Amino acid sequence: MLYYILKVSLSAIVIVAIAEIAKRNTGLAALLASLPLTSLLAFIWLHIDGFTGAQIADLSKQIFWLVLPSLVFFVLLPALLKYGLDFWLSLGLSAAATIACYFVFMFLLPRMGVQL
Numbered sequence: 366m367l368y369y370i371l372k373v374s375l376s377a378i379v380i381v382a383i384a385e386i387a388k389r390n391t392g393l394a395a396l397l398a399s400l401p402l403t404s405l406l407a408f409i410w411l412h413i414d415g416f417t418g419a420q421i422a423d424l425s426k427q428i429f430w431l432v433l434p435s436l437v438f439f440v441l442l443p444a445l446l447k448y449g450l451d452f453w454l455s456l457g458l459s460a461a462a463t464i465a466c467y468f469v470f471m472f473l474l475p476r477m478g479v480q481l
Contacts, residue, residue, distance in 0.1 A: 372406075372410055375406065376403075376406055379402050379403075379406070382397075383397050383398050401428075404425070404428055407424070408421050408424070408425070411424070427481050430470070430474055430479055430481070431467070431470065431481075433470065434463060434466035434467045434469070434470045435463060435466075435467075437459075437462050437463050437466045438459045438460065438462070438463040441458070441459040441462050441463075442455055442456065442459040445458060445459060
């Protein structure tokens with residue numbers, strides 16, 4: 366139980382730290398948020414939990430392919446906000462477009478020989 370509390374606490378600290386840094390320096394916060402911190406933490410937890418290098422490598426490869434549709438969010442959100450749309454509407458539309466791209470990728474990737 367203590368192990369899970371440690372995992373949740375460390376993960377939460379990373380997210381809160383990035384949000385707090387963003388209040389002072391958006392560039393640094395963007396840099397930290399763009400790092401694959403979530404993936405790094407997941408890899409560390411999996412390694413500690415006894416997963417093999419091959420299993421972690423497989424996860425890393427799958428993450429690569431699934432990062433691509435997520436990029437739609439980071440292109441669309443600032444464009445919609447710059448266009449003058451309300452924050453919540455922009456966020457919702459960007460999330461919906463990203464979810465749609467995930468569905469498209471989940472359909473296309475197996476046809477391209479990528480196993481998820």
